[in-house]
Amino acid sequence: MITAAFEYARPGSVDEAQSLLTKYGADAKLIAGGQSLIPLMRLRLSQPTALIDIQGIPGLKEVRRDDGFVEIGALVRHVDIQRNATLRETLPLLVEMANDVGDSQVRNLGTIGGVIAHGDAAGDYNSLALMLDAEIVTNKRRHQARDFFRDIFTTALEHDEVVTAVRFPVSTGRFAYTKFRRRLYDWAIAGVAVQESGSSWRVGYVNLARTPRRGAAVERALAGGASAADAAAQSGSDIDPTGDVRATAEYKRHLAEVLTARTLQQATMAA
Amino acid sequence: MTQPVALTINGRRREDHVEPRLLLVHYLREVAGLTGTHIACDTSQCGACTVLIDGEAVKSCSVFAVQAAGREVTTIEGLAADGILHPVQQAFWNEHGLQCGFCTPGFIMAAAYLLKQNPSPTDDEIVRGLEGNLCRCTGYENIKKAVRSASEAMSGKADGVSGELVGSAAVPVEG
Numbered sequence: 050m051i052t053a054a055f056e057y058a059r060p061g062s063v064d065e066a067q068s069l070l071t072k073y074g075a076d077a078k079l080i081a082g083g084q085s086l087i088p089l090m091r092l093r094l095s096q097p098t099a100l101i102d103i104q105g106i107p108g109l110k111e112v113r114r115d116d117g118f119v120e121i122g123a124l125v126r127h128v129d130i131q132r133n134a135t136l137r138e139t140l141p142l143l144v145e146m147a148n149d150v151g152d153s154q155v156r157n158l159g160t161i162g163g164v165i166a167h168g169d170a171a172g173d174y175n176s177l178a179l180m181l182d183a184e185i186v187t188n189k190r191r192h193q194a195r196d197f198f199r200d201i202f203t204t205a206l207e208h209d210e211v212v213t214a215v216r217f218p219v220s221t222g223r224f225a226y227t228k229f230r231r232r233l234y235d236w237a238i239a240g241v242a243v244q245e246s247g248s249s250w251r252v253g254y255v256n257l258a259r260t261p262r263r264g265a266a267v268e269r270a271l272a273g274g275a276s277a278a279d280a281a282a283q284s285g286s287d288i289d290p291t292g293d294v295r296a297t298a299e300y301k302r303h304l305a306e307v308l309t310a311r312t313l314q315q316a317t318m319a320a
Numbered sequence: 321m322t323q324p325v326a327l328t329i330n331g332r333r334r335e336d337h338v339e340p341r342l343l344l345v346h347y348l349r350e351v352a353g354l355t356g357t358h359i360a361c362d363t364s365q366c367g368a369c370t371v372l373i374d375g376e377a378v379k380s381c382s383v384f385a386v387q388a389a390g391r392e393v394t395t396i397e398g399l400a401a402d403g404i405l406h407p408v409q410q411a412f413w414n415e416h417g418l419q420c421g422f423c424t425p426g427f428i429m430a431a432a433y434l435l436k437q438n439p440s441p442t443d444d445e446i447v448r449g450l451e452g453n454l455c456r457c458t459g460y461e462n463i464k465k466a467v468r469s470a471s472e473a474m475s476g477k478a479d480g481v482s483g484e485l486v487g488s489a490a491v492p493v494e495g
């Protein structure tokens with residue numbers, strides 16, 4: 050046995066999941082794919098006293114287009130995103146990110162709802178949600194992504210809140226994502242995403258602060274007609290990286306600027 | 321506190337009482353007695369523990385046994401059919417796709433999954449498909465060769481030795 054002991058329950062509906070969270074109290078946790086939670090539990094960095102397994106809840110695995118939005122059920126896995134024809138048409142940047150999340154075993158289990166709820170600044174989709182003004186739908190309310198990611202691994206979710214879907218504005222302009230890492234299956238040491246939206250550009254930063262970040266200063270420079278390189282020079286004010294075992298803060302700042310220029314060039318060169 | 325878990329392993333149904341915190345890999349090895357699935361890193365990095373759940377590759381050190389209730393689990397022991405090695409197993413043998421062999425069950429499960437999704441992967445797709453598995457011995461070249469040769473054998477395009485049984489592998493394994 051590696052993790053601390055816990056009770057395990059499998060609700061059949063979102064309502065039941067919510068009441069189980071209330072019943073088991075503050076140390077109960079939802080589990081979806083388990084690909085972020087189980088690694089933490091094995092290290093005993095997380096010791097929930099009860100796990101509420103939401104995998105069997107029906108209705109949370111759909112992807113559907115809804116006017117200007119594409120709504121993705123919380124239990125949609127990375128591998129489902131990779132294979133989904135609607136998403137390839139409406140949100141190709143998400144599909145590109147999904148191709149590079151972890152490895153194929155992780156992608157067969159991990160879910161978009163899990164990424165969003167975990168709130169990891171290195172969770173690629175979180176930066177996309179932020180930069181595209183996505184909405185996070187729960188059993189209680191709709192959150193705007195810009196108000197959702199509060200601090201390191203901290204979101205606006207309350208204890209008995211269950212993410213049911215993520216709604217992204219359909220985004221079909223030019224795009225590119227650069228995920229800088231040493232090994233194929235690693236998380237991003239630093240990541241930069243760019244998406245053309247109408248006549249402007251959206252920029253997002255992965256793992257370059259305690260939370261996902263939007264490249265607001267870079268976006269403003271681009272809107273003012275700056276070149277990719279000149280706009281990228283503004284990246285420093287959009288991020289706030291800390292050093293870790295993989296890279297110093299200074300190196301991450303350097304990466305952010307270089308990768309911003311490169312990613313913008315890549316997106317504008319791809320016709 | 322234990323609870324019942326009923327699932328199918330390699331085509332056989334079984335039911336056990338387990339603690340919810342029992343990881344699937346420990347359940348397979350210690351409860352079901354199937355020690356072909358290896359544990360190397362315990363940190364979701366190496367893929368040595370790869371098994372299939374409902375036909376999809378997962379790292380069994382990163383799943384609780386209770387999460388697999390009602391599902392179908394395939395381990396390395398379940399790949400050979402009617403005493404004949406699976407083409408991926410045979411190809412690892414023929415192409416010398418292993419040295420110490422510790423990582424091998426995981427690689428074979430990941431490769432079998434890859435070839436089911438994509439029967440004729442390019443070299444790059446093989447590398448990408450096996451990105452979740454680490455080997456400290458082979459340098460990966462013979463592993464890639466083995467997957468290529470299994471792909472050819474499975475699509476009937478085998479030339480030369482790749483598709484044939486050689487050595488003691490020609491003798492059916494006990495099952």
Ligand SMILES: Cc1cc2nc3c(=O)[nH]c(=O)nc-3n(C[C@H](O)[C@H](O)[C@H](O)COP(=O)(O)OP(=O)(O)OC[C@H]3O[C@@H](n4cnc5c(N)ncnc54)[C@H](O)[C@@H]3O)c2cc1C
Pocket residue numbers: 078079080081082083084085086087088103123149150151152155158159160161162163164166167171172173174210211212213234235236237364365
């Ligand atoms: C080797 C490895 C490499 C990885 N690389 C990457 C990477 O490069 N990029 C990346 O983004 N991720 C990566 N991951 C993490 C992976 O994407 C996870 O799938 C994801 O972070 C969490 O999804 P999950 O479904 O597994 O969530 P879980 O692990 O089940 O849950 C994570 C957290 O979210 C909560 N939660 C889950 N679902 C909901 C819900 N619907 N409502 C409310 N709360 C919920 C849980 O209570 C828990 O706190 C990697 C993981 C591994 C093991």
Ligand code: FES
Pocket residue numbers: 358359360361362363364365366367368369370379380381382
């Ligand atoms: S033991 Fe499971 S990934 Fe290494």
Ligand code: FES
Pocket residue numbers: 417418419420421422423424454455456457458
């Ligand atoms: S053969 Fe030894 S670890 Fe792969």
